[in-house]
Amino acid sequence: MTEAAPRPRLRSRDWFDNVERMDMTALYLERFMNYGVTPEELRSGKPIIGIAQSGSDLSPCNRIHLDLAKRTRDGIRDAGGIPIEFPVHPIFENCRRPTAAIDRNLLYLGLVELLNGYPIDGVVLTTGCDKTTPSQIMAASTVDIPAIVLSGGPMLDGWHEGELVGSGTVIWRSRRLLAAGEIDEEEFLDRACSSAPSAGHCNSMGTASTMNAVAEALGLSLTGCAAIPAPYRERGQYAYRTGQRIVEMVREDLRPSRILTRDAFLNAIATVSVIGGSSNAQPHIVAMARHAGVELEPEVWQDHGYDLPLLVNMQPAGRYLGERFHRAGGVPAAMWELLRAGKLRGEALTCTGRRMADNLDGCESRDREMIRPFADPLMERAGFLVLKGNLFDFAILKTSVISDAFRARYLSRPGHEGVFEARAIVFDGSDDYHHRINDPALAIDDDCILVIRGAGVIGWPGSAEVVNMQPPDAMIREGKMWLPTLGDGRQSGTSDSPSILNASPESAAGGGLAWLRTGDIIRVDLNAGTCDALVEEGEIERRLAEEPAPPIPASATPWEELYREKTGQLAGGAVMDFALKYRGTSRKLPRH
Numbered sequence: 001m002t003e004a005a006p007r008p009r010l011r012s013r014d015w016f017d018n019v020e021r022m023d024m025t026a027l028y029l030e031r032f033m034n035y036g037v038t039p040e041e042l043r044s045g046k047p048i049i050g051i052a053q054s055g056s057d058l059s060p061c062n063r064i065h066l067d068l069a070k071r072t073r074d075g076i077r078d079a080g081g082i083p084i085e086f087p088v089h090p091i092f093e094n095c096r097r098p099t100a101a102i103d104r105n106l107l108y109l110g111l112v113e114l115l116n117g118y119p120i121d122g123v124v125l126t127t128g129c130d131k132t133t134p135s136q137i138m139a140a141s142t143v144d145i146p147a148i149v150l151s152g153g154p155m156l157d158g159w160h161e162g163e164l165v166g167s168g169t170v171i172w173r174s175r176r177l178l179a180a181g182e183i184d185e186e187e188f189l190d191r192a193c194s195s196a197p198s199a200g201h202c203n204s205m206g207t208a209s210t211m212n213a214v215a216e217a218l219g220l221s222l223t224g225c226a227a228i229p230a231p232y233r234e235r236g237q238y239a240y241r242t243g244q245r246i247v248e249m250v251r252e253d254l255r256p257s258r259i260l261t262r263d264a265f266l267n268a269i270a271t272v273s274v275i276g277g278s279s280n281a282q283p284h285i286v287a288m289a290r291h292a293g294v295e296l297e298p299e300v301w302q303d304h305g306y307d308l309p310l311l312v313n314m315q316p317a318g319r320y321l322g323e324r325f326h327r328a329g330g331v332p333a334a335m336w337e338l339l340r341a342g343k344l345r346g347e348a349l350t351c352t353g354r355r356m357a358d359n360l361d362g363c364e365s366r367d368r369e370m371i372r373p374f375a376d377p378l379m380e381r382a383g384f385l386v387l388k389g390n391l392f393d394f395a396i397l398k399t400s401v402i403s404d405a406f407r408a409r410y411l412s413r414p415g416h417e418g419v420f421e422a423r424a425i426v427f428d429g430s431d432d433y434h435h436r437i438n439d440p441a442l443a444i445d446d447d448c449i450l451v452i453r454g455a456g457v458i459g460w461p462g463s464a465e466v467v468n469m470q471p472p473d474a475m476i477r478e479g480k481m482w483l484p485t486l487g488d489g490r491q492s493g494t495s496d497s498p499s500i501l502n503a504s505p506e507s508a509a510g511g512g513l514a515w516l517r518t519g520d521i522i523r524v525d526l527n528a529g530t531c532d533a534l535v536e537e538g539e540i541e542r543r544l545a546e547e548p549a550p551p552i553p554a555s556a557t558p559w560e561e562l563y564r565e566k567t568g569q570l571a572g573g574a575v576m577d578f579a580l581k582y583r584g585t586s587r588k589l590p591r592h
């Protein structure tokens, strides 16, 4: 437990107790707010707890929070706090154009203003759909008031004709079946819809489940919170306890800056590896770390991630879905394995007020088919591999989804294990890919690598999940489901494509993909961590001088323009660098 210290003065007092300035704020609030808070309460010194409400019709994956917030309010009240619920900018991964990624920094900006500009002493961050987790944690770090994460939880498991079908993963797999002519569009839709049987976020280990696991691994949510399926009874119980706990955190002055240390982020990276987490964890973890004042050098993905095994048997890297993961013990059981293997920083302080190691006490897996022992994993060395070369300074490869067939074909040539060369087929964005992928003139075969550019932070804008490109239909009909892919965009966390992703700098920011041409040979060496186009230096210079830069679309909204101007590359977490200097705004009260 944290030591008993004098209770901190609440920042909300400045709004209500400022007698010498004849402050009118309290009067206004008492007269106008009219939502069940009495004047006596506002003046009583109770902490005011924000509930950052991320659920809405435009954020359906988080809509469960509209109900859960009632339990959270009860918990806050019962612990002696005053709940104030307010909306955050909605984000819906599947529907937002040009991509939901562009809204992560927008939600961040909006929430910083709300937390800083209103009399809020602590906040419950309601998370679920992919970017709704990192954006809110980034904002809580900037303001640095006590904050706790309440996950909405994944949907129930999806079933189709006796087979488990996971969010997203079923789409990528069904697309290949459709291309191969094995199913029709009706069947495709049936399978896709079967994967979404209830309220909640995606039920596979896509970006949503990954980022909620990351929040828990960082020590920002109650032990076991991330994996409870949205409709389960425990979800409401955690909502209540989360509400209680944030009031205590305010009294203990337990702020993100005390929890989000380098150790916490290394724990998150290790956890992502053993759960087979989404490749989107890379930019989001880097972004949260930078907003917390922690710089993660590229090597951490190798040293604290790649070398760890895959333990959680969940789609897309494994077989099962969220319900079984929860029943097996969820995130704490996976972290318990890490702790026992000496791969976790157990001293890290968490939102419970206790060390991570204390939280994990007794959390051993209850289902060894679902959560494997460290010594008997599903796969060795299953984290992200970091690559660099003449095409980019940084890119990652999610190794846990690389199939045995792919390894056998590309990575197991005797004497050249882990090395392959392939002929580049270059696409300028996803429209170009869809338009030309089946063009026989490209003569795409097993010796090719599909490359997409113009898909990064500036090029798209926002960085799109488009790198998981599938081979031409003709190859799929021959049973060739995979080609290696490479791009300056991202890929869906639910995809099982063997892709080199998040290449930074992107083509639109002067990265090497801009001069790459169809027909160039690309050499990937996983042992050395390199990826290079075998093109002479002089030829590269000639192309840069003589050939036009790849096209990118104009900005379509004011935010797109501002986003492009202010946002950095995926390697650096795609944060707005200028925002980093505002960390700890709550230490200074806003002027009145």
Ligand code: FES
Residues within 6 Å of the ligand: 061, 092, 093, 094, 128, 129, 130, 167, 200, 201, 202, 206, 208
């Ligand atoms: Fe929102 Fe997957 S689309 S969680």
Ligand code: MG
Residues within 6 Å of the ligand: 093, 130, 207, 465, 492, 493
């Ligand atoms: Mg996604």
